[in-house]
Amino acid sequence: MSQHYLSRRDLLRATTAAGVLAPFMPRAAWAQAGGRAVMNIICHPEPATLFIGLEQNAQVQLVCGKMYESLLTYDFDFTPRPSLAKSWEISDDGLVYTFHLVENAKWHDGKSFTAEDVVFTCKEFLMEMHSRARVNFSYCREIEALDDHTVRFTLREPFGPFIMAFEFSSAPMIPAHIYKGTDYRTNPANNTPIGTGPFKLAEWRRGSFIRLEKNPDYHGEGEPHLDELIFHILPDGASRAVALEQGKVDLSSSFDIEMFDVQRLASLPHLELETRGYEFMAPVARIEFNTRIPPFNDKRFRQAICHALDKQLFTDMIFFGLGRPATGPVSYRTRFYEPNVKVYDYDLDKAKALLDDMGLKPGPDGIRHTVKFLRLPWGETWARFAELVQQQLALIGLRVEIEPSDPGSWTQRYGNWEFEMTSNYPYQFGDPALGVARFFLSSNIKKGLPYSNCTGYTNPEVDEAFAAGASSTDPAVRQAAYSKAQKILVEDAPMAWLVEVDFPTLYNPVFQNITTTAIGVNETFRVVRKAG
Known part of the structure; x- marks a missing residue:
């Protein structure tokens, strides 16, 4: 494997930037008019949509975070900050949340943003379209507009993390005047996103680039400071590395750059490395099993x-030390993490004994069973991840057939339960009730809805524990409930949790204030400046 990585480095050295980049980068997209502040950003893979209401994949969040907003954003320690809400109050009993909205926000089509939009978004749109929001806002007894700029949420019972439910991908504000009374999935406006953010869509040349331009009517006084953001669609890993190395792009994030190349690029004088800004995401690289089908329906x-x-091997060889071995479904960065769970040490003899106990004996060729692995399509890191799974499971007599996919087909197959096992790294959003429970609650088994309980796992004790953790505002009660849930889940193993990933952000330091909150590069970029 080291020779494979070396050959890619040799490729980067031997290939001119022009030769690699020419197929993907239209000359016009790279032009920066004199005096204009333009940031060039890698976006890989290309989003299937730019309407955050339809899909919340990582690349959709990266681009749409500049066009859409929610009521709040969050500091690195998850303290809420103003966004479309300028202030808020929470009643002593934790049942009433009152938000006071900014009074000068407008949608990109010029219509005013009001409390009516908040009520429609949270009471109607998200309840139909958004698996996480459906759970969060199901706790509401009433969502009402007190006036044009005041919204009150009244809960049926306390919901501990409710104040954290207003990050933009969890509750993106949707224009009521465009979507109310329509078929949300087929509304023509889905192709021309209209948000309240500091940037708005100017051009999308599919397969090439997405260009956003400054919103002159943005509600933040004097913001944004940049004139344009250009997101470049670069399918090839070598092209992305060369673009960053040559200064053609100013920002990469997540898995844009091959993990083996991160430290080399970070050492270049015109680039810096940042690993903050992913606290709200806290991704755990994992394998999800379809527990409906044999032999995955057997815990053994x-x-x-x-x-x-071997979790350490995955950490070192796939993520090149940018992370640490995982222990279970909740990241150590997320509140109410429980470290004292069942430990799956790397032990081939234990693995073989469990398979023997099931009656899955090796055949004459040494193969016990063949399984299909639906490969995650977000870059070559996940191709190598799948190959390492294939290699390691072969040692216990399991033949793994890797099924390739593209972002659209993976999302569809995943949501429709058309897989045996697949990899994933969804975000946790700072609290188990927001980003973790959705994958295990029996009430969240919704065919056709990706990033819900697609494994089909059901356990009444886990349902009860997640409910107890969510319905309390007492940290001790919540910790006890989530500790119980984590211990049961790790024992039942509906997933194999492998690595808590530290995403790298590589950026040109001429741009300032890129990472200012716990959602990092998915922020609005309203405060990003270009020095000089």
Whole structure:
């Protein structure tokens, strides 16, 4: 494998920037008019949509975070900050949340943003379209506009993390005057996103670039400071590295750059490395099992796979030390993490014994069973991830057939439960009730809805524990409930949790204030400046 990585480095050295980049980068997209502040950003893979209401994949969040907003954003320690809400109050009993909205916000089509939009978004749109928001706002007894710029949420019972439910991808504000009374999935406006953010869509040349321009009517006084953001669609890993190395792009994030190349690029004088800004995401690289189908419906089979995967090897060889071995479904960065759970040490003998106990004996060729692995399409890191899974499971007699996919087909197959096992790294949003419970609650098994309980896992004790953790505002009660849930889940192993990933952000330091909150590069960029 080291030779494979070396050959890619040799490719980067041997290939001129023009030769690699020419197929993907239209000359016009790279032009920066004199005196204009333009940031060039890598976006890989290309988003399937630019309407955050339809999909919340990482690349959709990266681009749409500049066009859409929610009521709040969050500091690195999850303290809420103003966004479309300038202030708020929470009643002593934790049941009433009152938000006072900014009074000069407008949608990109010039219509005023009002409390009516908030009520429509949270009471109607998100309840139909958004798996996480459906859980969050199901706690509301009433959502009402007190006047044009005041909204009151009254809960049926306390919901501990409710104040954290207003990050933009969790509750993006949607224009009521465009969507109310329509079929949300087929509304023509889906192709021309209209938000309240500091940037608005100027041009989308599919397969090439997405260009956003400054919103002159933005509600933040004197903001934004940049004139344009250009997101470049670069399918090839070598092209992305060369673009960053040559200064053609100013920003990469997440898995844009091959993990083996991060430290080399970070050492260049015109680039800096940042790992803050992913606290709200706290991704855990994992394998999800479709527990509906044999042999994945047998806990012993899933546990055998957990024992056969070397977490440290995945950390070192796939993520190049940018992370640490995972212990379970909740990241150590997320509130109410429980470290004292069942440990799946790397032990091939234990794995084989579990398979033997199931009656899955090796055949004459040494193969016990063949499984299909739906490969995650977000870059070559996940291709190598799948290959390492294939190699490691072969050692216990499991043949792995890797199924390639593109972003659209993966999302569709995942949401429709058309997989045996697949990899994933969804965001946790700072609290188990917001980003973790959705994958395990039996009430959140919704066919056709990706990033819900697609494994089909059901356990009444886990349902009860998540409910107890969510319905309390007492930290001790919440910790006890979530600790119980984590211990049961790790024992049942509906997933194999492998690495808590530290995403890298590589950026040109001429741009300031890129990472200012716990959602990092998915922020609005309203405060980003270009020095000089």
